[in-house]
Amino acid sequence: MTNNTILSLPVDYNSTLTLISTATTTTSLKICSVSLQYKFIEHIVYLYFMSPLCLIGLILNVINLIVFSDRSFKNLTFKYLRLVAFVDCITCILVFIYCITNYTRPHTLSDKYFRIWYLVNVYFPLANITAGCNVLLTLTVTIERLVSVRWPMEKQRLFSSNRVLITLMICFLFPILANSVNFLVYKVGECNNLALTSIARTRAYEFFGMAKEFLLRLIPICILIFSNCLLLSTVRTANLKFKPQKKPLQLTTKQTTVLLQPSLNGCDTISITKYISESQSQTDNLLSTSSLSGELTVPIHDLQRNTSIPMSASSRMHTRKQQQERQLTIMLIWLSTLYLCGQIPMLFAYPGFIFKDTSKPSYKYYALVVNVLELTTYLANFFIYVRFTTQFQLVFRTKIKKVFFCFATNS
Structure with missing residues (x-):
């Protein structure tokens, strides 16, 4: 049986x-x-x-x-x-x-x-x-x-x-x-x-x-x-x-000088001093590229603000999605x-x-x-x-x- x-x-x-x-x-x-x-x-x-x-x-x-x-x-x-x-x-x-x-x-x-x-x-x-x-x-x-x-x-x-x-x-x-x-x-x-x-x-x-x-x-x-x-x-x-990526963002600032090349109207070189965060390296690259070409036509603080906000929102969304996938797994x-x-x-x-x-x-x-x-x-x-x-x-x-x-x- x-x-x-x-x-x-x-x-x-x-x-x-x-x-x-x-x-x-x-x-x-x-x-x-x-x-x-x-x-x-x-x-x-x-x-x-x-x-x-x-x-x-x-x-x-x-x-x-x-x-x-x-x-x-x-x-x-x-x-x-x-x-x-x-x-x-x-x-x-x-x-x-x-x-x-x-x-x-x-x-x-x-x-x-x-x-x-x-x-x-x-x-x-x-x-x-x-x-x-x-x-x-x-x-x-x-x-x-x-x-x-x-x-x-x-x-x-x-x-x-x-x-x-x-x-x-x-x-x-x-x-x-x-x-x-x-x-x-x-x-x-x-x-x-x-x-x-x-x-x-x-x-x-x-x-x-x-x-x-x-x-x-x-x-x-x-x-x-x-x-x-x-x-x-x-x-x-x-x-x-x-x-290694979970280190908190350091809010320490550094003094950065951006030198603008003489523009077409013959103005002298201007030294601009600003304070930026360590996490905004992409903004630095964008600024340096623009300065070398002499095409910086907007204020620096506006460019920095307009660039960092979409990037931070996208980063938060990506981090949240990764966290959800990790929880689900x-x-x-x-x-x-x-x-x-x-x-x-x-x-x-x-x-x-x-x-x-x-x-x-x-x-x-x-x-x-x-x-x-x-x-x-x-x-x-x-x-x-x-x-x-x-x-x-x-x-x-x-x-x-x-x-x-x-x-x-x-x-």
């Missing part, structure tokens, strides 16, 4: 087998158990710890959706992050219902049927689909940021509108097609217990599950690690180049690193990879830790956005103020 990891919450197949065997032994007595088998620690963690985490994650990802829907977020990176927040919202809803339905006691057989039906036909296939979409979207947004900072001249060509559309179709359609077979793996069996279909017992399905894990988890994680290392290297190199590094912290341990939770026998308590305790860690990544994205993106902070505060203003006005 093939064991499958269901996103962040693997099904306790051994408990399910216990239910089936119990129902089989009591078939002659026509007695069916309505209880679901799970350990006490699983009941506590899934119901009283992970359920609130799902609600918090749902609220925070809805906030992410609202903020990223603002018109000021025109960058392609934010459009990808908006889709990541949308997928995370669906995942939080699925996991929350799973925790409520599978770790509380059903009252009747009909109640138990609904819980097993949801597990078989809704949670198991859809959770795997959202997991695949999440990893592909995270990989796509990381590569987009890597191209933006390392090969900016190629971004327009590599991320054209048509290619972006094709990429998004792959990010959603490929997980749907790869996980569509999950609708045929389990069924509601005798006494409303979880039962395997004939497809799940075949050798072909076992190889299919391994190939799917390889394509939708292992390869994207390896590419994500490599891309993240390149981003870290780029940021470090930029910091080394940026440090650092944010993506933290985002992908956090995602890897939840996905890499899940690789070792795949049945047969490290844990040969998934019925042992060690596997169940490891699954609890991995599940909590992975679910935490869904709600931690909000705090990364707030911490590393000034634009997100400003839009979030503005929308919060509007909500409180409307509430105060209505009350």
Whole structure:
């Protein structure tokens, strides 16, 4: 029998087998158990710890959706992050219902049927689909940021509108097609217990599950690690180049004498003394060039003022844009690193990879830790956005103020 990891919450197949065997032994007595088998620690963690985490994650990802829907977020990176927040919202809803339905006691057989039906036909296939979409979207947004900072001249060509559309179709359609077979793996069996279909017992399905894990988890994680290392290297190199330029402008002045050549009307050479800043060397060059040609026809202080103002405004705009790009890159590094912290341990939770026998308590305790860690990544994205993106902070505060203003006005 093939064991499958269901996103962040693997099904306790051994408990399910216990239910089936119990129902089989009591078939002659026509007695069916309505209880679901799970350990006490699983009941506590899934119901009283992970359920609130799902609600918090749902609220925070809805906030992410609202903020990223603002018109000021025109960058392609934010459009990808908006889709990541949308997928995370669906995942939080699925996991929350799973925790409520599978770790509380059903009252009747009909109640138990609904819980097993949801597990078989809704949670198991859809959770795997959202997991695949999440990893592909995270990989796509990381590569987009890597191209933006390392090969900016190629971004327009590599991320054209048509290619972006094709990429998004792959990010959603490929997980749907790869996980569509999950609708045929389990069924509601005798006494409303979880039962395997004939497809799940075949050798072909076992190889299919391994190939799917390889394509939708292992390869994207390896590419994500490599891309993240390149981003870290780029940021470090930029910091080394940026440090010498971060010296504050010295306001010390120096006395400069500009000698004007005799003009055409025969006037004598005039010595003009002025005080200028160290940062206005371009103005000096312009003045010296004009003086040599004898074409200085405007007052020096007017020329200095008209030249320095546009240059300082352009410099401020360029510095602000560089700062935004740097914040966005650092944010993506933290985002992908956090995602890897939840996905890499899940690789070792795949049945047969490290844990040969998934019925042992060690596997169940490891699954609890991995599940909590992975679910935490869904709600931690909000705090990364707030911490590393000034634009997100400003839009979030503005929308919060509007909500409180409307509430105060209505009350």
